[in-house]
Amino acid sequence: MSTLPNAAEQPTIAWTDDDGVSHTALWRSESGARPPKRVVLADDTMNADTAYRMACEGTALLWRGDFQNARLLLQALARRVERKPHKPKAAAAGEAPKSKQQAAADAFHLHRKAQGERARILGMLVLPFDADHSVPLRRAPDVSQACLEAHGPADGAYVASLRELLGLVGAHEWRKKGVKVDALGGAAIHPHYAVFSPVRGEYLELLAAAPLPLALTSAGKAGVAFDIGTGTGVVAALLAKRGVAQLIATETDPRALACAQDNLKRLKLDKKVQLQPVDLFPAARAALIVCNPPWVPAKPAAPVERAIYDPESRMLRGFLAGLAAHLLPGGEGWLILSDLAEHLGLRSRAELEQWIDAAGLEIEGRLDIRPQHPKVGDANDPLHRARAREVTSLWRLTVKA
Template sequence: MNQISWTDAEGQAVSALWRSERGTPPPKRVVLADDSTSADTAYRLACEGTALLWCGDFNNARQLLQALMRRLDKVSPAKEAKVAKAAKDVAAAPSPTEAFHRHRQAQAQRARVLGALLLPFAADYSIPLRRAPDVRQACIEAWGEEGAVASVASLRDLLGMTGAHEWRKKGVEVPALGAAPHNRIHPYYGVFSPLRGEYLGLVARAPLPKTGQVLYVAFDIGTGTGVLAAVLIRRQIDHVMATDQDPRALACAQDNLTRLGLAAQVSVQNADLFPEGRASLVVCNPPWLPARPSSPIERAVYDEESRMLLGYLNGLAAHLLPKGEGWLILSDLAEHLGLRSRDALLAAIAQAGLQVVGRLDAKPQHPKATDPSDPLHAARMAEVTSLWRLRVLKP
């Protein structure tokens, strides 16, 4: 286990367990910070790669984090003028792919700076600071049962965990599951939340393949929260086998299906893509962008070298019953960003021995699709989410 080390106020060397949801190594240089630390000083140190272990009032730490955010978001008048001039020059405008990579670089830099503000945690996950809230349950949900040693993590990670804890308590309403109150999914920390409802609507209305299977079985590949498995059961499918490899996702899916009273009709399994056997329907909603995730928590968004997409396509024929279908749920955002072409997707489908027998499309409704300040606004405006109905190509 990684350890983080620093020198305390008495000049003594101290170490603790290092926790990072982004999988980053412990910082090499750590200084103590408190209520007397200015935002400018903190920003300079964070940009230089120095971490600040907070020893003051907890609420002041939150205010300092907000101050760091404002400094990251601040654009100087000179830079604004330069950006405006470049926008008028079409030749100077970056391509969608360049804009995507610049956006990711900016996100990574932002994460590094904001992640430099650290908090101490006692062995029971309490925070030994003035006015610190009780975050023990949120930590247990993210990190597991209480450890035996003290630890250190970033304030940014903690805010993510406490936010996820509230979502987990409240749940997300999913209209495709029917009427309230029996239509809520409770996402766990680190498991992709079903906030984008357009793809769920596609699964709810696509025509089911008619295979004659007496006990109609479907597979849900990469189940996450279990929401697609639940939608399929609501469509009167007899049994769903839902797979995932992430322990958090497996626990989350099992919990949600139990809450919905569907646990007896869904088998949640730890598997790399497919379970054993064949089914009338095999559904997969892989990460939509073929890029390398910069942290474990990004694996729900980025599919490096399209590993999951290609694995699903290449294994589908071996797991479909005659006349069965594979439903691939995929946004074309990668195409608008120049990360994958439509021809490449169709070629991968054909090379897997599959044919397209239908497609349902939906326009995204999430806020970023209509936010002109988003760096990827043009691509998001053009984005379409599709459910591709695939069958085995007859010889």
């Protein structure tokens, strides 16, 4: 019988083999999924329709066959999930028509619900792992380094989903290859697992083009800037490349702190940037404070989504509320934010401007750019209408006189 995680014990998964012998193993899930309560053994003889039916019912399939066949089965499950229609609920008789904002928000939440159901079903195909993170299956690749980077050393043999494993392997490849950043002169940023990758570089173009505040440049070597929520460290690196003499970059996620340290060292900028493990602002003031918070005010379905989804705009509102108290006279706060949430009906422009005003700030200027990522032109994307209208902005904010 599976157990739930607590402070003293890791969750476990249990199953019975073909000889009737009971087994247990540690359960590992980066998405925070609970261990499945029902587990059956599966191998190359199981067909996709049977696997799909059992996964939909909440039965986990512990794979004992060929690894590459497991990947093929996962693809087959994904095709079956995508064939399942997700229709919006019809309006009740006499119900008032929805506003465009409410209709957009409902479509977004329906999309998120479908994503969650897809993840649940595909997460039911699970694999055994040995204590060294290797997979003891035929034709299994060497995934130990990818798992080690994400998990650290294992406490023993464990079970995890194939879908999550493929995510770890993909993240490992991005970390090895790096993401070329034109604004850094073509230098690469190497994102670690679960740290948001700067694959969408348009906001960095804004950061490279915005005029540095006079309060920063006139201070010479004493000029200090803050990078709030540094992530990979790319914003701090770009500011350092632009000549900012001193930077303090803050972050609460240990993975992101390690990632930023790695990237700044690779770029030989680690002496210019001080990393601090604090929430939002350091205990000081600066002439320039930059923040690129998560853009979508919704609940993340997994810890790896925290760089994208910010419930109730907590980080955005916290940055705005604390900005005036941490700016030096004549300084600026740069808020880098997409308006995607506005097109999804999750936050209005009026709300954002009201938060800015209530924080004692005024808008000195704004630079805009349209994203160029592939989903902008993907008409099959459920959020295509919103993405096609999306604009990313750098808001230059100052303290009210």
